Amino acid sequence: MSVGYFKMLEDRLAKLLLVCFLVVQISCAGMYKQELSFDPAEPLRVAVLPFYQLTPSGELLTMRDDVYLIDHIPGVSEKVEESPARFVQGLVETELRQTGFDLMPTVAVESALLHGGFRTKQGINLKKVLEADANTLCRVIGCDAVFYGRISKWERAYYVVQSVSTVGLEVRLVRAADGAAIFSAASEDSDSRGLTKGPTGYTSLVIEPIRGLDSGIITELASKVVKETIKPLETRRSDKAALVAPPVIFASSHDAVSGSLATDGRLVVLAFATPGASAAFSIGSYIRDVPMFETYPGHYIGEFYPVEGDRFEMEPVQISVRDGFGRTAQQTATKLKVSLRPQGTSGAMLSKRGDFEKGKR
């Protein structure tokens, strides 16, 4: 066998190794599993409970003030003065604010738990919180659903030519009314530095695995894991929204031709807009988001009936439509502003109009 033959074999082996290497890279994606069984646009009032970690033996991991799991490796890692549970909880809360949920303030949740019988000398009795059912917790906190989070993995491993950071997260959203888990997810992902990321030389083969222990890498990985985990709950999915045109209001009007409303009268507002949207109108800042009903695709109608004490002067009537991705369009219904004064102060003219639906109760 000639030298040329061995050279050819060497070339083929190198190519085969490269292909295998790329296949391994592609296949080493994170694991994300989610189950969603409700409409994320439902206006649930959600309380995020303190996230937690368990020790290998299944005990709750408690933090002392001087011990941080996102720690400081001198010369490599920037000190992050938070536990992984607290850090990830903050990321989750930021993502949940992109959803349609009414998220309760953190301090309100913690305060309610402390005052509601879930206190120890050190603070919140997390064990008792986790043992209580959602209904009990929401009676104390004042919520419709509770959001649980557990850090199932938070590891940095060093193998000389490779370092691997792994973050695992399990979350559950449980509705108080029936105790049903309406959303659950289990995620795990890793990021590595060293041999598998294509070192360009012997120096980088040694240095990059050490740099891979930087807390910045694992915190960034945590951010990615959280984003992917919470994605099904987002109502403003930009990836899907890009495929659909945003809502538009083509025309709008109201029937207060003189600009005055009677205290025993009504204001009818019409809009012609993108079908299937959620529409509402406001009168200045005094009357907010009176819902409009889609009586025919793209045709929206709403009515304002004054109650005792209502009063406003020269306010614009503003219509807004919103699609399923949270995108909105707004339009002022004509340039004519409206006023509502107590009876006897002005002549009110309202245009007569029949009922907008045929059926009667």
Next chain:
Amino acid sequence: MKNQVKSLRLAAMILLFFSACGPRAKLQPEFDGVQVQTLALLPISVPEETRSERRRFLRSAFESELAARGYRLLDESLVLTVCRDSACANRSQLAAAYPISAFVDVKISGIERNNFVLGFYNAIEGSLNASTPTGKVIAEVEFTESKRGGLVFDSGQVIQAIKEQYENYGDWNFNSLASGFAEEIVAQLPSISSAAARTLGSAPVIQNVSVKPRRGMVDEVCVSGTPGLRALLFLNKRMTNLREVSSGKYCGAYRIPPKYAPEKMLIVELRSAFGAAVREVFDVDSIRAGATGLRSRVTESM
């Protein structure tokens, strides 16, 4: 000429070096975790070309970070009724109506995204100012959060560099940068423990919900409960406000078309300016027929 170029390069490097440092913060003694607990976060000022989704994310990041530090934030919808921009000339109206300790003004002076194929450099530069209702500035924090990657900056790891370059084209990179920016800036402010948190008035309570038919198939929905709050009715996927017609009694009048029968189960909510709330679900038909009003079942300790 060569010397000038060298000086410019040196100056640029020095600037880059300092921009990579931590936040620069100046806090007055008045800004402690006892006196300052309730904040009004004003509309965030961002460069004009910034997309609305990014503005929204920035705001969410700051809200989360401030809430995580223990601050109670004035409801955004209340802020927007008075303040349309970060300058908010009429902020004294908010201070007069609600117990606000400080106004927080976040200004993003620059969002840089530099993608040069073999590498990228992204940065968010901005500041946070907190001022009392009397206008005294009690906190100033400035910071630049930056991230770089790609082959030029990550030359030791080819695959990682390519991966980072690919990820830089999405929104995730901006979100990560915005989160880091908000985290670093807010971390300069004092933290408030749950034990030190002050109670803001009594917890909202709903005592009764009534539905009174008016002429023309219109229903007047009224909620009785804690006075001085905002009352909201969930109807057709919208939250509309009920008005306080007398102390503790909030009403609104609506006509619900028959084809929206599922809407017969409605939700009312009483909410304080700082997020304390109580909700009640009720059946319009049964209450209209004369069923007794519901008693409050949920309170919130604030």
